[in-house]
Amino acid sequence: MNPSLSVSPIPCPFCGLLCDDLEVAVVAGHARITSAGCARAAGLFDVPGQGQARVRGLAVAPEVAIAAAAGLLAAARRPLIGGLGCDVAGQRAAIALAERVAGVLEHMHGAAQFRNTLAFQDGGWMTTTLSEVRNRADVILFAGTDASAFPRFRERLLTGASQFGPARRRILALLPPSEALPEELGGDLVIPCPREGLAELAGVLRARLAGRRADRDPVAGVPGERIEALLDALRGARYGVLVWNAAELDFPQADLTVAALVDLLKDLNRDTRWAGLPLGGNDGGTSAAQVCAWQTGYPLRTALTASGPRYDPIGFAAERLLARGEVDALLWISALDPARLPPAADCPVIVLGRADMELATAPEVFIPVAVPGVQRAGYLHRMDGIVALPLAAPLACDLPGVAPILTTITEALDHAAA
């Protein structure tokens, strides 16, 4: 390996922003970010180039581990193919395997993802792209989030030059009283509002947009005069963007909060232009949803049974399936972040993970895989779902990617059944 090889610019696969401006140098076998990036990316780009396959904790050759995984899946009546933290090729291979074993597909961030999916499937929505936010948005409303889970959100979207000249934006925020908008976001109007109150507040804003009076004051703790100030700011946008992060709306029936925000967007669009920006897409989440939709015609939380795909957004939540013992094997895929460990499961567990994944309990099978975007080229979708970026492999290694391993398992199952 070249002791100091620079590859630039390349995309970072470690959150849904997929920043595509990183400069990476390989020094003494380690990938080092030399320009752009963030602390999260710096930690995750540093990945070992070798790993050890294991069966019940004992070191084995990769082909032995693959055969063991195939045996466990062949014996299962309904396996859960979860995690899905990998690139597009890996997710395609996961779907092919699910079809072979009548498995259920679910992403590791499914709980948050489905707050959006349920709202979207019930009434549709209008969303925008990262480029549109950067180039056109003049009012941005952060609802229940400050976007800090995406370290370079501000740098990449709010402070860069617009394609159409200097950008002037108003920053609005609805955040819980205990949380402040980070100073660097420079909020013009920050209104304390609990996340659980966002749906009620959105409902009253809609009523006011329709010309009706609010029947109470305050609403979700927000005094009437602040609601009117917010309303004026929303109406004054030429291109407004409402930002939320479903992962932070972590309370029962939060899909209804997303639906309320989306309905507010629809009403605002009667007089001016507004769009949504749902934050998310970490660990290949956006790609997993896209690939499942285009391959099967259904969202995730679908079982690929012999009689066809069966979609159950409530019943096929991974947590529920595992808690009720409704699956008899778990295949967990996490090729991007070693901290994304498999959930507790009372069934055989197969893990395809980064070589530096540390598991407290040895699964039945562990197979180390190459990290897409660091050790293997591939594709991932950004959080806005519009762009699939080609990933580079600045630190190519001998570890296989998720896709070839899953394909080998599927072929072994085909072969055994023939």
Ligand code: SF4
């Ligand atoms: S913000 Fe996200 S995509 Fe950008 S460098 Fe950091 S981890 Fe990578």
